[in-house]
Amino acid sequence: MNVHNQIASGSAGAAHIPRHPTVAGLMRQVLYALCPGIIAYVWFFGPGILLQILFAAAFALIFEALMLAARQQPLALFLRDGSAVVTAVLFALCLPLMAPWWIACLGMFFAIVMAKHLYGGLGQNVFNPAMVGYAVVLISFPQALAQWSLPIATPPSSASSLAWAWIAGWYAIGGLWLLWRRVITWHVPLGMIGSVVVLGLAAYLADPGGSPSPLQQVFSGVLVLGAFFIATDPVSGCTSTRGRLFFGLGAGALTLVIRRWGAYSDGVAFAVLIMNMAAPLIDRYTRPGIHGHE
Amino acid sequence: MITAILAISVPGAIFGFGLAWAARKLHVDSDPVVEQINQLLPQTQCGRCGYPGCRPYAEAIARGEAGINQCPPGGEAGIRALAGLLGREPLDLNPENGELKPATVAVIDEQVCIGCTLCIQACPVDAILGATRQMHTVIAAECTGCELCLPPCPVDCIELVPAQPVPGPTVSLNGNAVDQPRNEGELPCIRCGDCARVCPSVLLPQTLQWQIRHERYENAATGGLNQCIECGRCDLVCPSHIPLLEWFRSGKAELRSLAAARTQAEMARQRFDAREVRLTTITREREQSMEQKKHALLGDADKKRNIAAALSRVQARAGGNRKTTPLP
Numbered sequence: 001m002n003v004h005n006q007i008a009s010g011s012a013g014a015a016h017i018p019r020h021p022t023v024a025g026l027m028r029q030v031l032y033a034l035c036p037g038i039i040a041y042v043w044f045f046g047p048g049i050l051l052q053i054l055f056a057a058a059f060a061l062i063f064e065a066l067m068l069a070a071r072q073q074p075l076a077l078f079l080r081d082g083s084a085v086v087t088a089v090l091f092a093l094c095l096p097l098m099a100p101w102w103i104a105c106l107g108m109f110f111a112i113v114m115a116k117h118l119y120g121g122l123g124q125n126v127f128n129p130a131m132v133g134y135a136v137v138l139i140s141f142p143q144a145l146a147q148w149s150l151p152i153a154t155p156p157s158s159a160s161s162l163a164w165a166w167i168a169g170w171y172a173i174g175g176l177w178l179l180w181r182r183v184i185t186w187h188v189p190l191g192m193i194g195s196v197v198v199l200g201l202a203a204y205l206a207d208p209g210g211s212p213s214p215l216q217q218v219f220s221g222v223l224v225l226g227a228f229f230i231a232t233d234p235v236s237g238c239t240s241t242r243g244r245l246f247f248g249l250g251a252g253a254l255t256l257v258i259r260r261w262g263a264y265s266d267g268v269a270f271a272v273l274i275m276n277m278a279a280p281l282i283d284r285y286t287r288p289g290i291h292g293h294e
Numbered sequence: 295m296i297t298a299i300l301a302i303s304v305p306g307a308i309f310g311f312g313l314a315w316a317a318r319k320l321h322v323d324s325d326p327v328v329e330q331i332n333q334l335l336p337q338t339q340c341g342r343c344g345y346p347g348c349r350p351y352a353e354a355i356a357r358g359e360a361g362i363n364q365c366p367p368g369g370e371a372g373i374r375a376l377a378g379l380l381g382r383e384p385l386d387l388n389p390e391n392g393e394l395k396p397a398t399v400a401v402i403d404e405q406v407c408i409g410c411t412l413c414i415q416a417c418p419v420d421a422i423l424g425a426t427r428q429m430h431t432v433i434a435a436e437c438t439g440c441e442l443c444l445p446p447c448p449v450d451c452i453e454l455v456p457a458q459p460v461p462g463p464t465v466s467l468n469g470n471a472v473d474q475p476r477n478e479g480e481l482p483c484i485r486c487g488d489c490a491r492v493c494p495s496v497l498l499p500q501t502l503q504w505q506i507r508h509e510r511y512e513n514a515a516t517g518g519l520n521q522c523i524e525c526g527r528c529d530l531v532c533p534s535h536i537p538l539l540e541w542f543r544s545g546k547a548e549l550r551s552l553a554a555a556r557t558q559a560e561m562a563r564q565r566f567d568a569r570e571v572r573l574t575t576i577t578r579e580r581e582q583s584m585e586q587k588k589h590a591l592l593g594d595a596d597k598k599r600n601i602a603a604a605l606s607r608v609q610a611r612a613g614g615n616r617k618t619t620p621l622p
Binding site: 020021022023025026077078081083120121122123124185234235237239240241244283287288289290291292293 | 488517521
């Protein structure tokens with residue numbers, strides 16, 4: 001008899017052993033945690049984002065199913081794990097509201113087919129699939145991805161950046177819930193936001209006219225979304241807890257560098273992809289000492 | 295002018311002394327590659343590679359004369375290890391050198407043995423015990439299964455039996471075969487790191503699991519596989535339902551049998567080397583005694599010739615009218 005099935009069905013196991021987690025359960029909690037941010041998005045910019053999410057999720061599931069069939073993997077088992085939907089939602093939340101539908105199709109093709117399944121599917125991808133898809137469409141179609149809309153609702157202040165700051169705040173609340181649920185650990189978000197605050201403050205003090213304040217740095221773009229939901233992707237990130245801290249610190253610093261000197265307005269996607277490349281090396285040097293041995 | 299001469303000669307002198315120093319400081323007595331290759335060979339000393347033992351084969355590989363695919367007892371794992379060490383492509387075993395076979399040991403039928411000692415002389419690792427016209431027997435723990443004792447035996451009383459395998463794990467949590475543990479509805483590892491968080495020995499269970507899956511047992515040992523206390527907490531928190539504990543058990547068993555095989559190979563290597571030393575010593579001593587005997591004989595001939603020469607001189611002085619035949 002399978003011990004997991006026993007525990008899952010409640011027929012065996014002690015009271016101190018928690019209910020066995022599943023990959024699908026983890027992905028579902030990530031989606032729940034994104035809800036406050038998405039609701040805030042709809043509040044400020046209208047329900048268009050829901051359409052983008054719907055498109056992206058549909059394309060993601062189609063590509064996932066096609067690739068699973070081509071690779072002769074069990075369809076139901078892997079479609080139900082929910083990882084493709086999380087990829088799609090994160091990708092859609094990075095897109096401008098008015099991006100054409102084929103952007104989602106192309107982005108999901110590169111995310112699911114190229115970045116995920118050609119590397120071996122779930123758990124094998126070197127790069128964060130959502131960020132690969134986003135980087136491809138951002139580099140290929142800069143025009144289509146520069147059409148940022150103005151908020152329709154009347155926020156406490158009508159400035160566009162303030163609407164984004166509010167949405168970032170709601171993402172952060174969802175992220176804190178994930179922390180509380182122990183779906184993610186504090187290392188990546190703290191490292192990423194911490195390095196943006198510290199380095200951003202240093203840059204601001206050195207050149208108050210030229211650089212935005214650290215507060216602006218944190219609450220602009222998709223930094224908060226990236227810190228809690230994108231850089232915390234376990235597959236393409238670091239494994240050890242110390243390594244995760246370094247991963248976050250590096251991603252935050254690279255985001256600032258790309259924002260300051262890069263050609264693109266936001267550097268989160270590229271920062272995460274670059275840190276994905278460094279993750280195995282970081283893991284190698286941050287392996288924890290074996291208890292009682294080292 | 296002076297500057298130009300100095301500019302050439304001073305660095306030249308510095309580099310020259312540096313090279314001389316380095317040549318002395320970094321001098322290596324024997325080729326370290328040969329040692330490394332020899333470490334990877336199974337030390338069966340069977341000679342199936344075409345060389346008289348594992349070390350000669352290792353030397354031939356190092357010289358580039360022999361391929362890495364000539365060792366049947368080493369098997370595919372051995373070829374892979376050699377390919378990894380030498381940075382070459384792993385090849386299939388050369389069929390001319392034999393085929394892959396499970397490990398065997400020789401057994402002498404003591405009822406039939408006539409005590410001729412031919413197998414004792416053939417054994418490359420001194421694993422056969424006996425004396426002239428006394429019964430011989432094979433020390434099973436020291437036999438490498440090289441088959442070299444089979445052809446010399448005049449009464450065909452030696453046969454090969456399967457070697458006793460190293461005992462593997464017998465416990466399995468879910469009753470699956472332990473070498474391929476798998477749970478129902480198991481997904482690939484998503485590297486969430488929950489297993490590392492709950493591990494009381496502060497190991498990285500997911501990394502260990504990959505290393506065992508890909509048969510990188512040495513790496514798993516470096517990562518602390520033997521320090522796993524088999525509490526199974528990683529198993530319980532894994533969202534992908536990977537039977538981590540069973541992977542660790544099979545990995546540990548694999549490490550155990552690898553260590554046993556390595557000890558056995560090392561012992562065989564030492565015995566082979568000792569036998570080589572003994573054989574060279576015997577040959578040298580025999581040659582020396584032959585040389586002495588030859589000298590002794592030659593000395594006699596010289597003496598006779600000297601006596602004959604002296605006699606002929608005496609006769610010549612005596613006048614030469616007396617005819618005598620010289621002594622033989």
